Amino acid sequence: MLIAIPKETATGELRAALIPDTVKKLVRMGAEVSLEAGAGSGAGFSDGDYETAGASIASDKASLLGAADVVLRVRKPELNEVELLKPGSIHVSFLDPFNEHALIDALKAKNISAISMEMIPRSTRSQKMDALSSQANLAGYVMVIQAANYLPSILPMMMTPAGTLKPARVFVIGAGVAGLQAIATAKRLGAQVTAFDTRSEVAEQVKSVGAKFLEIDLGETGSTKDGYAKELTSEQLQIQRDAQKEVIASSDVVITTAQVFGRKPPVIVPREFVEGMRRGSVVIDMAAETGGNVEGSAPGEVVEVNGVKIVGTGNWPNSVPRDASQMYSSNLFSLVSEFWDDEAKTVVLDFDNDLIGCVITHNNEIVNQAIANIRSGDQ
Helix, strand or coil: CEEEECCCCCCCCCCCCCCHHHHHHHHHHCCEEEEECCCCHHHCCCHHHHHHHCCEEECCHHHHHHHCCEEECCCCCCHHHHCCCCCCCEEEECCCCCCCHHHHHHHHHCCCEEEEHHHCCCCCCCHHHCHHHHHHHHHHHHHHHHHHHHCCCCCCCEEECCEEECCCEEEEECCCHHHHHHHHHHHHCCCEEEEECCCHHHHHHHHHCCCEECCCCCCCCCECCCCCECCCCHHHHHHHHHHHHHHHHCCCEEEECCCCCCCCCCCCECHHHHHCCCCCCEEEECCHHHCCCECCCCCCCEEEECCEEEECCCCHHHHCHHHHHHHHHHHHHHHHHHCEECCCCEECCCCCCCCHHHEEEECCEECCHHHHHHHHHHC
């Protein structure tokens, strides 16, 4: 069975789907692994590193994709690349299946078993495969480092003969995986950190890393069965905004992490709040690429409003591509291992497996019920 790793085509993408150590494990299991030349260069891995691990290097992407039984990659494929895939093969990557309708239709028409890494269920058993969480951990760290780069002052308190510098005030909105990592990183760097999340049950986690939890009575909230924060009503959003206004105004750094999977994220920091911040302050909008938590943020850009920088550059894990590739590669190995038939030395999708919900298309059908329901509603 041939596992292929094409070079990422998205502009600026540095991550690799597999690292050499993972290639070794797959080869040991009995798989044949081939990478497009340069597939790991952005993450610091040479073609020679992969060859030493047991992989072959291909110079022609079309031939590589056409021969592959399983394709592993980070980003979703281009539509023209779907045409190159072998019918009946398996394709694994982030797919954004709730929004990429044309892509899902193309994968279905080509008879590709498409696995979406966003759709890995959030369960104890699937933690090793949960790429959203592994990448979000790195995003939380990177967002704080980005904030420190743009801030015209330091994060920790510093006592010197020339005087005492006060610690920066950091406010993190959303205490999921990325938010908790941002909180912990800001604390390690010496900032004074306050955080808020609509799920009151995460307050103890926030406090456990040394931050203050902002208490706001929103009425009934909580988590979905997958562990995400439930979407707030318009009334609850307004209560949240009003309660956060003063905290935002006094903060040097605001980091928003409120993303709603498959839907446009809520605007929780209106422009007037940004205008009320001190000049030189920084706002990091994790959700800028999908619509934004901050009014005025722009995907892929740094926007300045009254001297306040709103950073929406996105793809945060890409700033640390080596570690991001290592974690993603581990996620993929766990996924392949889950469906690996050791006797046949191949991947066999078991539709009785409780993790099969990550499969979007199979046998010329959309087999994920959530995606199928959305598509039927569009027609």
